[in-house]
Amino acid sequence: MSLIADTPKPPYYAVIFTSHRTEGDNGYDQMANRMIELALKQPGFLGIESAREDVGITVSYWSDLESIKQWKANTQHQEAQMLGHQKWYSSFKTRISKVERDYGI
């Protein structure tokens, strides 16, 4: 998987997830890897980019809003979201956005 997502021509959607972690791993890394593997199999999934320093930023790309809705409702993902609320994140923000234009080298 390329570290810069190889997304198609816009429009498509980006879910920007910014978070602060709590102390310790508490099963986080294993679940994070499981969720990436699971996301890759979802209809409409286009790619993912992720980095963490003081704050963590994960951007996942999707073909349409319905695919994002289905992924949010996925049973295993819902379990991960619940544990995220309870254990792993002291704060987070999720932003659903429509990519209108892109460019790069």
Place this chain on the structure above:
Amino acid sequence: MSLIADTPKPPYYAVIFTSHRTEGDNGYDQMANRMIELALKQPGFLGIESAREDVGITVSYWSDLESIKQWKANTQHQEAQMLGHQKWYSSFKTRISKVERDYGI
């Protein structure tokens, strides 16, 4: 500055900048800090989030497309963009997106 941007109620805009750095600093850190200071003063600027591991992700938030256009055209920022192309980034992707919905804790 909070590490998770304190953005207003949507809609607003997100510029997602994902990059791979070349080896060495080559004046990058100083310019990156200058650009953040300068961005903070721009009309329509709402906040910024940034993290780098294997890939760097910087998301800046803006009230409207015109503010993004003005920032891209800023003389000092244009110089930084040119040096980014020439020296600092082996690859990058910039995505302009409209945030339609957000939620968090």
